[in-house]
Every structure is written in structure tokens, then in C-alpha cells.
Amino acid sequence: MTFVRPNFRHPENETNDIGYSIKNYEGALSTLCAGCGHDSISAALIKSCFDLNLEPHKIAKISGIGCSSKTPTYFLGKAHGFNSVHGRMPSVTTGANMANRDLLYIGVSGDGDTASIGMGQFAHVVRRNLNMIYIVMNNGCYGLTKGQDSATADKGSAGKKGVPSAFDSIDLCQLALQLGAGFVARSFSGDKKQLVPLIKAAIKHRGFAFIDVVSPCVTFNNTPTSTKGYEWVRDHLEATGTVDFIPQKSEITIDYPAGSTRNLLLHDGSELLLHKNADDYDLSSRKAAMNRIETTKEKGQILTGLIYHDSTATDTHALIDTVERPLNSLAQEDLCPGSSVLEQLNGSMR
Amino acid sequence: MSEIKNLCATNDFVIRFANVNGSGSASANNLFSKAVFRLGVPVSSKNIFPSNIQGLPTWFEVRINEQGYLGRRGGYDFIVAVNGQTMIRDYHDLLPGGYFFYDSSKRLPDTFTRNDIVEIGIPLTEICNANYTEPRLRQIFKNIIYVGALAYLFDMDFSVFEESIKSQFAKKEKLIAPNIQALKLGYDYAEAHHNRVCGLNIHRRDLNGEQILMEGNAAAGLGAVYAGATVAGWYPITPSTSVVEAFEKYCRAYRVDEATGKNKFAILQAEDELAAIGIVIGASWNGARAFTATSGPGVSLMSEFLGLAYFSEIPVMLMDIQRTGPSTGMPTRTQQSDVLSAAYASHGDTKNVLLFPANPTECFELTVEGFDLAERLQTPVILMSDLDLGMNVHQCDPLTWDDGRMYDRGKVLNEQQLTDLSEKWGRYLDVDGDGIPYRTIPGAHPEKGAYFTRGSSHDEYAAYTEDGEVYARGMQRLLVKWDTAKKLVPAAEITGANSAIGVIYYGTSDYSSQEALDTLRSNQAIDSMRIRAFPFGAEVAQFVENHDVLFVIEQNRDAQMKSLLVNELAVNPNKVITVLNIDGMPITATFLVSEIQQHLAKISTASQIQEA
Numbered sequence: 025m026t027f028v029r030p031n032f033r034h035p036e037n038e039t040n041d042i043g044y045s046i047k048n049y050e051g052a053l054s055t056l057c058a059g060c061g062h063d064s065i066s067a068a069l070i071k072s073c074f075d076l077n078l079e080p081h082k083i084a085k086i087s088g089i090g091c092s093s094k095t096p097t098y099f100l101g102k103a104h105g106f107n108s109v110h111g112r113m114p115s116v117t118t119g120a121n122m123a124n125r126d127l128l129y130i131g132v133s134g135d136g137d138t139a140s141i142g143m144g145q146f147a148h149v150v151r152r153n154l155n156m157i158y159i160v161m162n163n164g165c166y167g168l169t170k171g172q173d174s175a176t177a178d179k180g181s182a183g184k185k186g187v188p189s190a191f192d193s194i195d196l197c198q199l200a201l202q203l204g205a206g207f208v209a210r211s212f213s214g215d216k217k218q219l220v221p222l223i224k225a226a227i228k229h230r231g232f233a234f235i236d237v238v239s240p241c242v243t244f245n246n247t248p249t250s251t252k253g254y255e256w257v258r259d260h261l262e263a264t265g266t267v268d269f270i271p272q273k274s275e276i277t278i279d280y281p282a283g284s285t286r287n288l289l290l291h292d293g294s295e296l297l298l299h300k301n302a303d304d305y306d307l308s309s310r311k312a313a314m315n316r317i318e319t320t321k322e323k324g325q326i327l328t329g330l331i332y333h334d335s336t337a338t339d340t341h342a343l344i345d346t347v348e349r350p351l352n353s354l355a356q357e358d359l360c361p362g363s364s365v366l367e368q369l370n371g372s373m374r
Numbered sequence: 375m376s377e378i379k380n381l382c383a384t385n386d387f388v389i390r391f392a393n394v395n396g397s398g399s400a401s402a403n404n405l406f407s408k409a410v411f412r413l414g415v416p417v418s419s420k421n422i423f424p425s426n427i428q429g430l431p432t433w434f435e436v437r438i439n440e441q442g443y444l445g446r447r448g449g450y451d452f453i454v455a456v457n458g459q460t461m462i463r464d465y466h467d468l469l470p471g472g473y474f475f476y477d478s479s480k481r482l483p484d485t486f487t488r489n490d491i492v493e494i495g496i497p498l499t500e501i502c503n504a505n506y507t508e509p510r511l512r513q514i515f516k517n518i519i520y521v522g523a524l525a526y527l528f529d530m531d532f533s534v535f536e537e538s539i540k541s542q543f544a545k546k547e548k549l550i551a552p553n554i555q556a557l558k559l560g561y562d563y564a565e566a567h568h569n570r571v572c573g574l575n576i577h578r579r580d581l582n583g584e585q586i587l588m589e590g591n592a593a594a595g596l597g598a599v600y601a602g603a604t605v606a607g608w609y610p611i612t613p614s615t616s617v618v619e620a621f622e623k624y625c626r627a628y629r630v631d632e633a634t635g636k637n638k639f640a641i642l643q644a645e646d647e648l649a650a651i652g653i654v655i656g657a658s659w660n661g662a663r664a665f666t667a668t669s670g671p672g673v674s675l676m677s678e679f680l681g682l683a684y685f686s687e688i689p690v691m692l693m694d695i696q697r698t699g700p701s702t703g704m705p706t707r708t709q710q711s712d713v714l715s716a717a718y719a720s721h722g723d724t725k726n727v728l729l730f731p732a733n734p735t736e737c738f739e740l741t742v743e744g745f746d747l748a749e750r751l752q753t754p755v756i757l758m759s760d761l762d763l764g765m766n767v768h769q770c771d772p773l774t775w776d777d778g779r780m781y782d783r784g785k786v787l788n789e790q791q792l793t794d795l796s797e798k799w800g801r802y803l804d805v806d807g808d809g810i811p812y813r814t815i816p817g818a819h820p821e822k823g824a825y826f827t828r829g830s831s832h833d834e835y836a837a838y839t840e841d842g843e844v845y846a847r848g849m850q851r852l853l854v855k856w857d858t859a860k861k862l863v864p865a866a867e868i869t870g871a872n873s874a875i876g877v878i879y880y881g882t883s884d885y886s887s888q889e890a891l892d893t894l895r896s897n898q899a900i901d902s903m904r905i906r907a908f909p910f911g912a913e914v915a916q917f918v919e920n921h922d923v924l925f926v927i928e929q930n931r932d933a934q935m936k937s938l939l940v941n942e943l944a945v946n947p948n949k950v951i952t953v954l955n956i957d958g959m960p961i962t963a964t965f966l967v968s969e970i971q972q973h974l975a976k977i978s979t980a981s982q983i984q985e986a
Contacts, residue, residue, distance in 0.1 A: 104816035119656025352661035
């Protein structure tokens with residue numbers, strides 16, 4: 025990998041509607057292995073935030089531990105980041121979100137971080153429908169400790185050590201569906217065209233948005249015998265309808281044959297344009313989504329794209345009925361009942 | 375038959391109620407102790423309950439003492455034995471000359487043969503059956519009937535019970551008359567059948583002044599409201615659960631936005647204690663005041679996260695309502711056995727600030743102070759309460775709040791300050807020499823102040839580093855902060871100045887220690903120190919230095935506070951004598967006096983031998 029990133033930017037490099045160039049969305053230089061799928065996901069996040077005209081400092085990026093969890097250093101350098109403890113990104117994000125509902129929370133985790141040590145916290149953050157996007161950079165192995173199988177490694181899949189995984193794998197999309205996530209998608213780090221619109225839609229979704237991104241580990245799990253390697257994944261992708269993200273104010277300029285697309289409305293009025301394919305199903309049906317994942321799996325393929333979408337789910341703040349103002353902005357006079365109330369309370373305890 | 379010398383006392387005795395849990399006895403027993411309080415007589419009550427919901431034995435001890443001693447005394451002068459399962463044990467636990475009150479609907483078994491006590495039989499079941507037809511009412515009023523009987527036996531002013539019933543059922547008026555009637559049934563029966571039998575009396579005094587009756591956990595929960603906590607993540611565990619329940623109750627009363635009806639608080643019952651503390655850390659990092667409450671097992675689970683908060687310097691307010699360990703231990707019994715695990719919670723070199731409240735008033739005050747300290751020091755602060763303090767109703771000073779008091783939110787740079795900053799800001803840069811750097815809250819400024827929080831080693835500018843020197847510098851700076859903490863935490867309470875003997879205690883041992891010291895001081899000058907915080911301030915070091923013999927009173931097996939003192943202050947362990955109670959019951963003054971006296975006798979013999 026390169027250790028120097030040129031500062032030079034083409035003078036005609038475009039800026040977005042709030043006057044930021046893409047540079048304002050970048051982070052520190054990645055220290056991951058050259059060719060790591062995770063870096064492509066970071067790039068997709070940068071592109072998505074740039075395109076959506078998000079103010080970087082209004083984003084909080086929170087991760088657990090592992091290669092994937094290192095990536096928040098490599099995107100959105102103007103945003104606060106928090107590399108917490110292994111498997112505990114969901115609870116830290118929950119607390120942060122409770123304190124300030126106005127920021128965008130990007131949670132980054134890995135398959136070890138989510139499907140093993142953090143399984144409990146993953147399940148419960150889904151159940152609470154926290155307003156966040158939760159990205160799993162899924163490579164089927166523990167990269168940072170040199171390639172042990174993770175719980176998402178498919179049975180029989182073998183990485184660099186050549187030993188096939190003995191256990192059934194955990195499908196995080198199915199799990200998220202079963203636990204009630206309102207937005208469930210899967211993508212591939214090598215498919216930027218699919219990933220960027222999915223991330224944008226996830227950002228616009230109010231409530232819990234889950235994206236499982238298969239992201240090959242070039243060092244330990246990119247063998248022909250691995251079901252998480254570039255080659256295998258590329259050959260076995262089966263996408264749900266292609267997705268385009270249409271911002272709220274944009275006109276839909278892309279022209280598709282009538283009847284071949286359909287629109288999904290997101291919370292702020294932006295839309296997802298879906299190009300149907302032959303065996304399209306109802307994306308708002310959890311049962312259909314579950315079924316489709318299973319049938320695709322039976323064929324030995326991986327289902328990618330937007331898998332399930334329900335815009336009606338109520339997020340945590342709505343469920344516990346908190347005020348619109350961020351709790352961290354409430355001042356002492358908003359919070360402290362004062363001495364006269366205490367006098368009354370004393371009186372009631374005699 | 376030997377002669378019975380009946381116990382006679384006014385406003386100075388101990389009564390035990392032996393009940394079955396889930397039978398509604400708690401409210402009847404509280405009615406009794408509150409009546410004592412309202413008669414102006416100091417009272418303390420201890421609920422000794424099983425880890426169970428229904429059907430197992432539970433005891434309620436009430437100590438009435440007009441000198442104001444509120445700790446456990448030890449021994450029972452009067453026992454209300456309404457639990458068949460424990461009757462024989464209760465019978466034998468009674469002090470000679472004491473009174474055994476039982477339900478005489480059934481004759482006492484032949485094995486109950488003590489002739490040094492007074493048996494007072496009241497046919498509670500028969501009275502209930504004669505007056506109530508509904509089984510549920512029979513059960514509830516049986517308890518109220520015995521309270522009525524006690525009112526007569528102890529010669530208590532009956533009107534105080536009537537007032538209590540009226541205020542208790544102010545919102546359910548139709549319950550007032552039947553409750554008063556039940557009290558009268560007991561009162562009248564006792565008057566008719568046990569006239570002048572009992573030598574124990576509770577007579578009206580005016581000793582309670584402005585004091586209140588409150589549970590420590592309710593006070594801590596209320597403290598969190600007053601301190602401005604807005605986020606609580608928690609996981610149910612005895613004996614801490616009622617902290618968050620109280621927080622919620624008071625929030626619902628005082629923290630609902632009038633205009634919108636929406637909540638100015640977020641309480642999340644988490645999936646476990648790990649998530650509970652994670653929520654607190656995330657919220658604190660993001661600029662809200664947040665807390666969680668747990669007990670020893672929870673602290674064990676939270677340890678990894680506490681290390682993260684210590685090392686990445688995030689404020690955390692944690693309340694540890696200690697119970698009997700190790701492991702599940704005795705979940706419904708008290709202990710002070712998390713001192714070491716809390717002080718040094720987490721792997722690597724970590725130290726956490728501890729606060730030791732001794733009564734509900736301090737639970738309130740130290741909770742408020744704890745939030746200030748956590749933000750000022752950017753580190754975890756742990757309130758070390760215990761089951762005795764948290765779950766029992768204590769008589770204590772009223773709670774006070776100075777409306778001029780402002781929260782200390784610590785060193786936080788706001789947008790303007792960041793804009794005005796000319797030099798490069800470093801999240802972990804000590805610019806004031808107190809070891810405390812400046813922090814920023816996410817979203818504060820478009821260009822400045824963003825940084826990456828991490829539990830891995832970092833330099834002064836929050837950048838990842840594996841440079842050992844930089845790492846060591848950061849760790850040493852945390853010690854500078856630790857020294858600053860010593861000056862900020864609440865000082866120890868010290869009494870006396872000139873004796874060579876010092877007694878050290880903390881937390882709920884305060885009650886019995888004060889009583890024991892009053893007794894011991896009649897023969898021997900003794901200084902005392904109640905520790906209120908860790909790290910130890912200069913006054914603690916001075917006290918330890920100035921005394922040749924130090925008694926350390928604790929409610930754990932391994933003398934954990936002694937370990938902390940020896941470790942942190944380089945005390946000679948040979949001059950420390952530990953006085954330890956580990957049976958899960960609050961420590962008693964009787965035990966303390968006898969233990970300390972024995973040691974003092976040995977010391978004086980030894981010094982005489984030396985002199986000879």
C-alpha cells in the first residue's frame with residue numbers, strides 16, 4: 025500500500041451543495057492491508073456522505089474492535105469517532121444517540137464483533153430500533169488475530185489455513201429481519217454501484233438500518249475455497265432489484281421502461297428507485313424477504329441489494345417519548361427541580 | 375419455676391417481626407415504625423428478606439432508641455412471631471425477660487418451654503375469621519391487627535396510627551375506616567387480655583426535629599434527578615433496582631415537558647450490565663449526564679468498560695449497591711465487599727474514584743457531587759452504597775438544595791472557545807498542570823475539536839500510538855489527575871485529635887461505630903475517622919500517620935479498606951487491627967465494643983509487660 029496520499033486535488037474538483045469537497049469527508053490514511061475490502065466500504069461511506077451534503081461534524085462514527093472497527097479513522101476526519109470495546113459498539117451508540125438525537129450515527133462492526141462477542145448487543149439494538157446505520161464489514165474471519173474462522177464463515181469454507189469451517193454460519197441479515205429491523209440490506213465491497221445507494225438510503229431511513237457488506241480479507245480469507253473471497257463472491261452474487269437513490273429535491277431523470285421500476289419513499293421525502301428483476305418480491309414483507317434469502321442460499325448464491333424495508337417502524341426516542349431537543353442540550357434550569365420541590369418532598373417523608 | 379424478670383424500658387428496645395414474604399406484612403411493619411417516628415422517637419428498621427417472592431421467611435427489625443442510635447444493637451426484646459416456619463428459632467432468639475407475641479388461635483407446641491420469657495398470645499386468625507369473610511382481607515388485616523395490639527402493649531398514642539392510615543390512604547379514602555377498625559380489633563383484644571403485661575413502652579418525645587424517613591436508593595435516584603442526569607442505562611439486580619425505579623418515578627414527576635408532555639430523560643433497561651455501562655459511556659461521551667446502578671456482579675461485568683472510560687477519560691457515574699459476595703453470594707444481604715474490585719476495576723493500571731455514603735442524605739449529596747466529580751475529572755466515579763443503606767428506610771437529615779449551586783460540567787470546549795483557540799488543541803494534553811485535559815462534545819464545531827476516542831494507546835492529540843514513551847507519559851499524566859482528585863473528593867470526617875488510638879470506618883458502619891465509640895470512650899480516649907472517598911485525601915494520610923494503633927471496621931472478610939490504606943498510603947500493616955463482620959447483617963455496636971475492648975485489653979497488657 026502507499027504511505028503518502030497526494031495533497032493535490034484537481035482544481036475543478038467539484039464541491040457539494042454545502043461547499044465541501046470530497047476531501048472534507050476523508051479520514052486518515054488507511055493502515056489496513058492493500059486490497060482490503062473494508063477500504064472500499066470506507067470510500068463508499070465517504071461518497072455517500074458527500075453526495076448527501078451531510079455536515080461531517082454532525083456525524084458520529086462508532087465502532088467495536090477488529091480490522092473493520094479501525095476503519096472509522098479512515099473516513100470522515102471531521103467527525104467525532106469512538107473505537108469502543110469488542111462487541112459493544114451498539115450500547116455505546118445507544119447511549120450517544122440518547123444524549124443527542126440530532127446527529128447521524130454510523131456504527132461500524134465486523135463479523136467477529138457482531139456475530140460472536142457482540143451478538144447480544146446487536147440483537148438488542150435492533151430490537152430497540154435505534155436510529156442508526158449499522159454496517160458489518162463481513163469477511164468471515166478474525167483478521168487482526170490472523171485469520172481464525174468467525175461465526176459467519178460458511179460451513180465447509182476454507183481460508184488460508186485450508187481447514188474447512190466445521191460449523192454452520194450465522195446469517196446476520198436473517199437475524200436482523202427476525203429481530204424486527206426496518207431496513208435490511210446486503211452488499212459486496214466490490215460493488216460500489218450497489219453499495220453507495222444502499223448506504224444513502226440507510227442514512228435516510230429513520231430507525232435501525234442494517235447493511236451486511238461482504239468484504240474479503242485479502243490476507244487470510246481470499247482463497248478459492250473461501251465463500252468470502254473476491255472470486256467466489258463475484259461469481260455467486262444474486263441481487264434483488266438494482267437500487268438508485270433519489271434525493272428529495274431531485275427530479276427523476278433516469279428513464280426506465282414503464283413497469284420495470286418502483287419507488288420506495290424514505291423519511292425525508294427522498295426515494296429509492298428499484299429496478300425490478302424477474303423474481304422480484306414484496307420488499308415490505310418480512311416473510312418474503314426471509315424466503316428469498318433462503319431460496320438464494322439453496323442455490324448456493326448470496327442475495328444482495330435491499331432485502332427488506334419498512335418505513336413505519338418507530339425508533340427508540342419515539343418509543344420512550346423523549347423531547348425533540350437533544351437531551352445533552354438541556355440546561356440545569358431544564359433539569360433540576362430546585363429547593364422548593366425538595367422541601368415538599370422532605371415534608372412527604374415525615 | 376424460676377422467677378421471670380421482665381424487661382422494662384421506655385423508648386429503648388428492639389422488636390423483631392417474623393413474617394412470611396409476600397403476605398403483605400411489609401406495609402404493616404412500616405406503619406408501626408413510622409408511628410414510632412411520628413411520636414418523635416428515633417427509630418431504625420431493617421428488612422431482612424429472602425431472595426424469593428412469596429412463601430419464605432422474612433424478618434423486620436425495628437430498633438427504638440431515644441438516644442438516637444440507629445444501628446443494629448443485637449438481641450431482641452420483643453418478637454412478633456407470625457411465621458410458623460421460623461417460630462421455634464424466633465422463640466429461642468428472644469432475650470431473657472423478653473416478650474413472645476404469637477397467634478394464639480393455635481396453642482404453642484409443647485416444645486416451647488422457655489420459662490424466662492413472657493408469652494403474649496393474641497388469636498389473630500380467630501379475630502380475622504370472625505370479622506372478615508374474604509380470604510385476602512383476612513390475610514391483610516391480620517397484619518394490621520397485630521400492629522393495633524402492639525399499639526396497646528407499648529402504650530403508644532393511638533391517634534398517631536389513625537393519622538398515618540389517613541395520610542397513607544389519602545387517595546383511597548374507603549380503605550381508611552376498615553384499616554382503623556382492624557387496628558382497633560387488635561388494640562381492644564390486647565387491652566382486654568394483656569393488661570399491664572408488657573414493660574416496654576414507646577412514649578411521645580420531640581427528638582426527630584426536621585428529620586425524614588427515606589431509603590438510600592430513593593435518595594440516590596433523586597440525587598441523579600437533581601444532578602441533571604438525563605440518560606440511564608440499567609439492568610435489574612438486587613439491591614440496586616430501586617435506584618433506577620426511584621429515578622424514573624421522580625423524573626415522571628419533575629422531568630416531563632409541560633408543553634409537549636414529552637420526557638426530558640431517557641431510561642433504557644439494557645440487555646445486561648455491559649450494555650448498561652456502554653449506554654452510560656456513549657451518553658457521557660456525547661455530553662449528557664448519564665448513570666447506571668448495579669451491584670457487585672454487575673461491577674464485575676462492567677470492568678472492561680470501566681477501563682475504557684478510565685483510559686479514554688470519559689465521565690461515568692456508577693452506583694454500586696453492594697451485597698454479599700462472592701459470586702451470587704447472598705443477594706439479599708448486605709456487605710461492603712466490592713471496595714477493592716471497584717477501586718481497581720479493570721485490567722491494566724486503573725484506579726477509580728469511590729464515594730462512601732453513610733446515610734440517605736449522603737446518598738443524595740454524594741450522587742450530586744459524584745456527577746460533578748466525574749465530569750471534572752473525566753473518569754468513572756462509583757458511589758459505594760450497600761443493601762442496608764439502599765433498601766432500608768432510614769431516619770436521616772432532610773435533603774437540601776442550594777438554588778445558587780451550579781453544575782460543574784468540567785473542562786469542555788464549546789464552539790466559541792474552539793473557534794477562538796489559537797494553539798493546536800490536544801484532547802489528552804495537560805495544559806493546566808492538573809492532569810485534566812480539555813474535551814469536546816461531538817457536533818460542537820464544523821472544523822475543530824473532532825477526535826477519535828479509543829481504548830488503545832494514544833498520544834496527547836488522541837492519535838493512535840505504539841510508542842512506549844508516549845504511552846508511559848499518558849499513564850503518568852493520569853496519576854497527576856489522580857493527585858488532583860485527592861484534593862477534590864469529599865474529605866474524611868475526623869473526631870478527636872490526641873489519642874494514639876484511631877478507629878477508621880466508612881459507609882453504613884457509621885451508625886454502629888458511633889454508638890460503639892460513645893461506649894468505648896467512657897474508658898479510653900479514641901480518635902475516629904469516617905472515610906468518605908477514595909483516593910484518600912491528605913487528612914486520611916495524616917490520621918493514619920498520627921496513630922500508633924488503628925482499628926479498621928469493615929463489613930467484609932478480607933479487610934478490603936485496610937488493603938487499600940496499606941497499599942495507597944504505605945501504612946505499616948502491623949499497626950492495623952481489623953474488626954470485621956461478614957454475616958450479611960448490618961454490623962452491630964455490641965460486636966464492635968466487644969471486639970475493640972478485647973484488643974485494647976491485649977494492647978494494654980502488652981505495653982505493661984514491656985514497661986515492666
